[in-house]
Amino acid sequence: MLIVLNPQSNAGTALDRWQPVERALRERNTDLEVEMPGDAEQAAKLVRARIEAADGITPDVIVAAGGDGMVNLVLNALMDPATDRPRRGAEALVLGAIGLGSSNDFHKPMRRAAVIADVPVRIDTERAELVDVGKATMLLPDGTRAVRYFLLNASMGLVAAGNHSFNHARGVIGWLKSRNVEAAIVATALSNIATHRPLPVQVRGSDWEHAAPITNVGVLKSVHFAGGMYYDTPVTRADGRFDVNIWQAAGRARILGLIAGLYRGKFSGSALATCYRDSVVELRPAHAAPLELDGEITIVESARLEVLPEVLKVCVA
Incomplete structure (x- = not known):
């Protein structure tokens, strides 16, 4: 699981909100990787590097940690404009999100069971579905x-x-x-x-x-x-x-x-x-x-x- 974190979300408060979430997630996930890119371009490169390393068969989840804009950034790094489908190698990848932003509309309606330290979390691949884009x-x-x-x-x-x-x-x-x-x-x-x-x-x-x-x-x-x-x-x-x-x-x-x-x-x-x-x-x-x-x-x-x-x-x- 790769988490791409924007610490500047929600007027720079995201990192403080992320810390208790990270502690809880590390207790449950031994394969957790967290990256904090310096800008949008670096974030997109991280996502595409993960896609290139994927085999297209083994399930994996890329998590946008931040606001709705961060989810949108990861989405656009996953999608291939040449085919209007996920990029080659991303066939088995799942998009998840951790709501550290201001609106967090991606997470609505929120399930109480999918909240950690008042932060909405959607990383459960067993609850993943194919959705429209x-x-x-x-x-x-x-x-x-x-x-x-x-x-x-x-x-x-x-x-x-x-x-x-x-x-x-x-x-x-x-x-x-x-x-x-x-x-x-x-x-x-x-x-x-x-x-x-x-x-x-x-x-x-x-x-x-x-x-x-x-x-x-x-x-x-x-x-x-x-x-x-x-x-x-x-x-x-x-x-x-x-x-x-x-x-x-x-x-x-x-x-x-x-x-x-x-x-x-x-x-x-x-x-x-x-x-x-x-x-x-x-x-x-x-x-x-x-x-x-x-x-x-x-x-x-x-x-x-x-x-x-x-x-x-x-x-x-």
Whole structure:
């Protein structure tokens, strides 16, 4: 078992949270290897080196220890854009995770039995399942194309802007982030709502289109996002579909009401909600805009999102 640890997760508090988890895991696992790469590039190299050393037959687990961004980094190191499958040699590898981040949406819903020292842990290969992976093919502002994969969700609009602000939080919100994550998320949301303008974007599926300005569009493989918010739509990790949840353009008060509902898992009944289900979605904003994938931001001119059904084995509980 290889654990790739990001000690800077959750405003630099991850290492303190990791230490009691490591002690408990070492009592149970004699083959535990822990690496703390200096940056994202080194983390990806560690994962790919492990893949190259694998025989494709012997089961092994690579564990992303950090936030949802760390899970996304390991996912993209595992996947091969040439085949949209795990890289050669990774056929028997399983993706696990230890939630040392702020939101830890990958771990939701959490099982009490899969928590160590208040940290969610998903490393049980006996509970691993093949899950869908989202693929984003993005046109960047410089005219180049890039491919990224995601396990949880993609978004464009208010949520993407909020993720970008939260990831780069400074000052009061940065201080709050290291002490009370949910309060920091709420403060970030309020700040972004105060300056938000509806985003003109064309959202197109296989046989439908939504072309009006929006507050946000979420393309989901998990209903959980931004800490404590969650949708009431039916997507599952292996159903071959996205939920496409659009927040229609609205004033600040109505957006606040919608967000309050999302903390109670209420969305589809809102007058601002438009919901679709599809396996392919295209996003074409009127101008370059942030696209969020599992909490990580890329500025794009457009993006095509598609479901890759049951391509990766993941520890799901």
